[in-house]
Amino acid sequence: MKTKEINNMITDKLIRIICNRLAQDKRVRRTLPVWGRLHIDRQLPFLCVYRRPVDQEDPGTERFVISEASYLMTTNQRNLHKSLCSLIRGISTELVKVFGSFLIVEISSMEESSIQESTQSILTYPSFTIFAQGSGHLFSTIASLEKALNKIEINKQRANTDVVQLKRMALPGRIPLMTKKEADQLGVHYIGIEIAPIYRDPESLQLFPLVLNRLQRRFNTALKHCLFEFLPFTDLPFSTPLSRYGTPGYG
Numbered sequence: 001m002k003t004k005e006i007n008n009m010i011t012d013k014l015i016r017i018i019c020n021r022l023a024q025d026k027r028v029r030r031t032l033p034v035w036g037r038l039h040i041d042r043q044l045p046f047l048c049v050y051r052r053p054v055d056q057e058d059p060g061t062e063r064f065v066i067s068e069a070s071y072l073m074t075t076n077q078r079n080l081h082k083s084l085c086s087l088i089r090g091i092s093t094e095l096v097k098v099f100g101s102f103l104i105v106e107i108s109s110m111e112e113s114s115i116q117e118s119t120q121s122i123l124t125y126p127s128f129t130i131f132a133q134g135s136g137h138l139f140s141t142i143a144s145l146e147k148a149l150n151k152i153e154i155n156k157q158r159a160n161t162d163v164v165q166l167k168r169m170a171l172p173g174r175i176p177l178m179t180k181k182e183a184d185q186l187g188v189h190y191i192g193i194e195i196a197p198i199y200r201d202p203e204s205l206q207l208f209p210l211v212l213n214r215l216q217r218r219f220n221t222a223l224k225h226c227l228f229e230f231l232p233f234t235d236l237p238f239s240t241p242l243s244r245y246g247t248p249g250y251g
Contacts, residue, residue, distance in 0.1 A: 008077075008080060010080070010084060011083070015087050018038065019093075027040070039071050040069070045103060046102065048106075049071070050071070051174065053076055059200055061107070063216050064220070065107055067216065067220045085178065089186075092104070096187045100234050101187040102189070105193065105223065106170075106171055106174075106192045108192070125154065125157035125158070126157065127161075130142060130149075141191070152219065166192065189230075
């Protein structure tokens with residue numbers, strides 16, 4: 001294998017180092033090949049994922065994961081996908097040992113073309129689509145997330161949220177991070193969230209800082225409701241302070 005190809009992969013050695021630190025409940029901070037970062041504060045039953053598109057600019061969207069205590073930002077390049085899946089599998093396996101189950105939340109922006117086709121105009125109000133598999137374990141988690149997202153208001157306009165059932169563990173047009181069979185065996189669940197990019201100009205892609213900051217804060221609060229609702233499905237001891245995992249309305 002060429003040196004350049006090796007440098008564009010997440011190596012087995014790096015994955016072992018990360019998993020060993022998680023096993024010891026140590027903080028993980030790693031820059032990833034090509035572009036991206038893995039940030040995990042401590043042992044947590046979830047991982048927020050953002051995969052940056054390779055065929056278009058997507059400014060601002062990564063901001064919706066970097067406020068979380070456990071997140072992974074990476075490129076959506078195909079040549080990195082196999083090693084990315086190995087990394088996520090390793091993290092999930094290690095943390096399922098601690099919590100009994102694990103949740104992957106993938107975040108992406110909606111495509112401008114699909115928004116304008118459905119609304120016939122430029123969208124100005126907050127809009128979200130939740131993608132999830134029809135698992136009974138996640139019904140209350142998804143319901144909590146939908147309810148929290150619908151409470152978001154930007155410039156006096158209330159959010160709209162749709163829920164779509166998935167057959168694969170991936171957002172539309174994305175390669176799955178894990179097969180359903182593999183996820184079922186490990187005890188891993190998946191939720192995808194698409195965010196309408198009202199935080200930037202659809203043509204110039206220039207960011208609207210005030211809108212982005214407000215939407216990010218409100219979204220992160222809504223996401224904490226989702227993660228808080230997921231906690232009962234883990235083996236988290238009742239004696240553990242839930243504030244350690246980010247209770248709704250904090251952080």
